[in-house]
Amino acid sequence: MDIPSKEGFLSNIAYDSVIFGFSGNTLKILILEYHNTGFFALPGGFVKIDEDLNDAVKRGLKERTGLDKIFLEQFYTFGKTSRKDSAAMETILKANGFKVDKQSWLLDRFISVAYYALINYEDVSPQPDELSDSINWYPIDELPPLIFGHDEIVKKAIQTLRDNLERKLVGINLLPSKFTMKELQQVHEAILNKKLRRTTFQRKMLGMEILERHEKQFSGKAHKAPYLYSFNKVTSGQQ
Amino acid sequence: MDIPSKEGFLSNIAYDSVIFGFSGNTLKILILEYHNTGFFALPGGFVKIDEDLNDAVKRGLKERTGLDKIFLEQFYTFGKTSRKDSAAMETILKANGFKVDKQSWLLDRFISVAYYALINYEDVSPQPDELSDSINWYPIDELPPLIFGHDEIVKKAIQTLRDNLERKLVGINLLPSKFTMKELQQVHEAILNKKLRRTTFQRKMLGMEILERHEKQFSGKAHKAPYLYSFNKVTSGQQ
DNA sequence: TTTTATTGTCTCAATTTATTACAATAATAC
C-alpha cells in the first residue's frame, strides 16, 4: 500500500492538539497509540492548501471527538530540528502496512503549531484515526512517554492553561453547561494542582459577574442543596 | 534575473518580526519599504531546512539590526488563507528586476510565525535587505498601511507586549543596561498608553526586588539627581 | 543664598483579598 498522498496539503507544516478533559477530579489529556508500535503521541494533522490553519485544527478535532464548537486556542509553534524522528515515523508507517519511500513527505521535517482544547469529558467518545490503534484519556501526571517531542508540547500546554485560568476563566469549558460552584472549584484545583479556599473562590467567581444562577440541584446528599450555575457569555479562543 | 532559489528553505513557512524600540518617549516599530512599490511590511524571512525556527528568526534579526542577544518571543502563528497576496508579491519581485514565474515558491501561500523583539533603540542602525529600499522606525500610532496582513500581526504584538509587561517586566529590554526610574516609567506609559502614578510605580518596581541600584546620575538639571538602576536577572523569552 | 524642578520615601486612606463565623438547608438517624 502506498503512503497517503501529500497532494493538497501544505509542506513542512503540521499541527498538534492537547485536548483536555476533566473527570474523577483529575485533568486528563487525549493521547493516541499507534498500531503495534508502543508509540504514543498527541493527535495532530496537516493543513490543506486552501484551508485556514485554525479550520484545519477544528476539522481534526471534529474527526476525533465529534465536537463542533469547542474552546480552542493556539499557544505555541514548535520548530526545533530535533523534533524530527524519521525512524519513529518509518516504524509507524510500516506497522500500518505502508511501503516506505525515503523521499516520502511524511518523513520530512515539520514545524508544528500547537493548540489546546477544553472539552466536556462526558460529551465525547474519542475516535482513533487510520494510523492509530486507540485514543484514550490519560491523567496529566500519568502520561506515557510521547514521541516527536510531544512531551514538551504537553508541558507548555499545561502551563498556558494555568496562566490563562484566572484571566479568562477558561475552566468553565471543561464542565457541562450547568455546574455547581464546587465542581468549578475542583476544576480550578485540578488545573493549578493546589487547594483553594472555598469562600474566597466563590466570592471571586460571583464577583466577576459572568455566572448565571439557576435552580438548586437536589443531590440526595444530607446537606443544603447547591445552586447550579452557567456561563453567560462566550469564552472562546477561536480567532 | 531569476527569483531567489527556494533551495534550502522550508516550504509554506515564514516568520515575521515586530521589532520594538523606544525613543522620544514613544514606542516604535521597524517597518521596511520595498523598492519602488510604496508597499510597507514587517521584516521577515524563511527557515532553512536544517535550522531551528528560533535560530532562523535570530539570524534575520542579526542581519537587520546587527544585534545578537536580544529579547525575542514568539507570540502567534498566522495561518489564514486570506493572508496570501500574490499580486503584491509579484509587484515587489518585478520592481526588483526579477523575472516572475507563476509557479514561483515566493508566490505560494505562507503560514507565518510571528515574534516580537525588544531592543535598545540606540544600539542599532537598521539595514534593509536585498528586496527592500529602506527600513525605518515608525511610532506605533503612525504606521503606514502594511501588506500581507501585517497590520493584524502588529496589533497582536502590541497586545501581547501589554499583557506581558507587568508579569514579566519586559519593558527593561527597551532601555540601556542602566536607566533611571523615570525612564522605566516612561517605557511603561508608552506601552500601556496611559499615565502612571510615580510613587506607586516606584514602590512596585522596587518591591519586585529585581532592580539593582547604582551610583547617582548627575544629569546637569536643576534638581536632585536620580539613581541609576539595572536589571539583576536575565529576562529572555528565548527558548 | 534663594529658587526651581525633581527624586526618594513616608504616611494615611481606600480598596481588595484572606479568614473566620454563622445561619440555612436537604437528607438521615433516631
Added chain:
DNA sequence: GTATTATTGTAATAAATTGAGACAATAAAA
C-alpha cells in the same frame, strides 16, 4: 417528628495591597 450531619451561601472582620498626598533631600540655576 426532632435532633443530627454535612455541606452551602453570605456576612463580618482582619490582613494585605494599592492609591494619593505630603514632605524632606538635593543639583543646578538665578
